[in-house]
Amino acid sequence: MKQDTALSERPAVGATPTGPDPERAAPRYTGGQIRNILIGLMLAMLTSMLTNSIVGTALPTIIGELGGQDKLAWVASASLLTMTATTPLWGKLSDIYGRKPxxxxxxxxxxxxxVAAGFSxxxxxLIGARLLQGVGMGGLxxxxxxxxxxxxxxxxxxRYSGYLGAVFGVSTVAGPLLGxxxxxSPLGWRWCFFITVPLAxxxxxxxxxxxRMPAHERTANKIDWWGATCIVGSAAAVMLLLSLGGKEFAWNSPVTYLFIVVALVLAVSGVFAERRAEDPIMAPRLFRNPxxxxxxxxxxxxxxxMFGVMIYFPQYLQIVKGMSPTASGLxxxxxxxGMLSASISSGMLVSRTGKWKIYPVAGMLLVSAGFGVLSLLQVHSSIALVGTGVGLIGLGLGLSMQILILATQNALDRADMAAGxxxxxxxxxxxxxxxxxxxxxxxxxxxxxxxxxxxxxxIAAGASPDELAVAATGSPAAIHALPDAVRELVLGAFNDAMHHVxxxxxxxxxxxxxxxxxxxxTPLRSHT
Incomplete structure (x- = not known):
């Protein structure tokens, strides 16, 4: 009962602060309660992150059973599309209806x-289920x-946000391995979708x-539907262009220009809509905060x-180094x-000192150094050099990702914290x-x-045109089946391509x- 009393002193979530002290104190949860809540939040984030990394490994098998090779790009990008497009809405809707609901x-x-995806x-x-899955992931x-x-x-x-940031790193490795x-296994690819349900x-x-949160008081009588439509529509157009361009249609094509025009028109319309809205989804005043x-x-x-190295680094390991998917995941x-240690340790140090800027500054230097090391890789480079490069990138990302969100929350008024x-x-x-x-x-x-x-x-080294045609697809098995002299040439070409990345x-x-x-x-505040 002591907990409920403390919580009742807190203003309704999402309500505009009033009175002489708009920055009122957070509810007095005990350390144990906060840790348990954190576990629930981490499980939710883990389920959403695992989904994409697990499915990536299973895609060839899924397409082989369900068919639709021409729609593979849609299966891969559907959830990312709706997750990104809907993310801005969840924060504002939680201001209106409450965080917990x-x-x-x-x-x-x-x-x-x-569940729907697993029964496809x-x-x-499957594409429809993945689109809906992305909507939920946007909130998670x-x-x-x-x-x-x-x-x-x-x-x-x-100290707590560091653990949330670490979840991303865990899911990056656990996903491909689990997938x-x-x-x-006898369970099959459908369990790539079912496996996250118990965690959720x-x-x-x-x-x-x-x-436990107090009864929520709605702060707006009308939702900014026009602004929401423009924001989601513009983001969706950009995501469709980035996800499908170069695969479903050429970059230099009428479809590309149509997506660009739609995205720009909706973005401009969204700016006007947000400036006129009584309670905008993404308030223009946010963009006046440096x-x-x-x-x-x-x-x-x-x-x-982050996504550039995480998506394409396994390809280097499987093609150039000849590793299996499991070994490349390891x-x-x-x-x-690097991400785990840097995220958790930097979070603790930030809580102890109240100073945060040094961490993203150092983090971005480490990421740059990591890419520099990876750019030195050759076909026969040592595994130690490979590990050093990705380790530096992991340290840098761990020092940066969560701290940037923390700095944003610290700089905004409570009423803008969710939207920001x-x-x-x-x-x-x-x-x-x-x-x-x-x-x-x-x-x-x-x-x-x-x-x-x-x-x-x-061809001069003994490769047949048919062998080269198969190897040109980038299949690790096809490339490593080539004669030794030919394989070295192809691996060199792929290594040069990764060098450019x-x-x-x-x-x-x-x-x-x-x-x-x-x-x-700005020093971190000691109150919310």
């Missing part, structure tokens, strides 16, 4: 869509940060039992770097260990989509060019470093 709604959507009988059904990646902002004061938030195990159910129960703008831009660049351990947190998360996800698309185009074009240049040498990644990280240098090092 919206978090549980996102869990229910995720659970229902995961054709590729269209943004609302835990917002709830943590409600429960813990900014000065103490660092490969499930596909090869446990998270729902933990939050239902432990997260910390929010700089943290959002830095998060976008972090997303480009080789990402330096990345994960969702927006920064949205920028990071958008950066990830840009990174996957841009680095993929760089790698594909570089490999195609390099492969053509060694074609004559490969890492060379581009370094200046992206340096740009993020420059951006965070301009962040104002």
């Amino acid at each position: 919206l978090f549980q709604v996102s869990l229910v959507i995720f659970i229902a869509s995961s 009988t054709d590729i269209s059904w 990646v943004s609302l835990p940060q917002i709830i943590l902002g409600d429960v813990v004061e900014p000065r103490e938030r660092g 490969g195990f499930l596909v090869d 159910v446990v998270s729902f129960g933990v939050i239902q039992w432990l997260l 910390t929010f703008v700089l943290a959002g831009l830095a998060s976008l660049l972090v997303g480009v770097s 080789m990402t351990l330096p990345l994960v260990v 947190t969702s927006a920064v998360t949205f920028f990071r996800n958008l950066g990830g989509a840009i990174g996957v698309s841009a680095f993929g185009a760089i790698m594909t074009n570089s490999f195609s060019s390099g492969f053509r240049s060694v074609g004559a040498e490969a 890492y060379v581009v990644g370094a200046p992206v990280a340096l740009a993020a470093f420059v951006v965070v240098l301009f962040l104002r090092p």
Whole structure:
């Protein structure tokens, strides 16, 4: 009963602060209660992150059973599309309807869509389920940060947010390994979707039992539907372009220009809608806050770097180093260990000192150095050099990702905290989509060019045109089945392609470093 008394002193979640002290104290949860709530939030984030990394491993098997090779890009990108597009909405809707109900709604959507995906009988059904899954994931990646902002004061938030950031690293390694195990086991690929359901159910129960909030008072009589439509529509157009461009249609095509026009028109319309709305989804005043703008831009660049290395690094290991999918997943351990250690330790140090700017500054330098090391890789480079490069990137990302969100929350009024947190998360996800698309185009074009240049040498070395045609698809098995002399030529072409990816990644990280240098090092508040 003591807990309920303390909580009753807190204003309704999402209500505009009133009175002489708008920055009222957070409810007095005990350390044990906060840890249990944190476990529930981490489980929710883990389910959403695991989904994409697990499915990536299972895609060839899924397409082989359900058919629809021409729709593979849709299966891979559907959830990322709707997750990114809907992320800004979840924060604002939680201001209106309350954090806990919206978090549980996102869990229910995720659970229902995961079950539907697992029971898919054709590729269209699976794509529809993945689209709905992404809607739930949008809430699961943004609302835990917002709830943590409600429960813990900014000065103490660092030590807990570090654990949320570490979840991403764990899911990066666990996903491919778990996906490969499930596909090869009697359970089959359908359990790649079913496996996350128990975690989501446990998270729902933990939050239902432990997260006690006062009765919520709705702060708006009317939802900004026009602004929401424009924001989601513009983001969806950009995501469709980045996800499908170069696969479903050429970059230099009428479809590309149509998506660009639609995205721009909706974005401009959204600006006018938000300026006129009584209670906007993404208030224009947010963009007058320099910390929010700089943290959002830095998060976008972090997303480009992070997703670029995580998506394409396993290909280097499987093709150039000849590793199995399981072994290549294990080789990402330096990345994960770096993210875990840096995220947790920096969070604790931030809580102890109240100072945070040094961590993203150092983090972006480490990411740049990591890309620099990876750009030195050759076909026969040592595993130690590979591990050093990804380890540096992991350390840098661990020092940066959660601290940028923490800095944003600290710089905004309580009434804008949810919208600001969702927006920064949205920028990071958008950066990830840009990174996957841009680095993929760089790698594909570089490999195609390099492969053509060694074609004559490969034929002279004894390769048949049919063997080269199969190897040109980038299949690790096909490449390593080539004669030794030919294989060395093809591996060299692929290594050069990956070199171009890492060379581009370094200046992206340096740009993020420059951006965070301009962040104002405002000390963390000791109240929410």
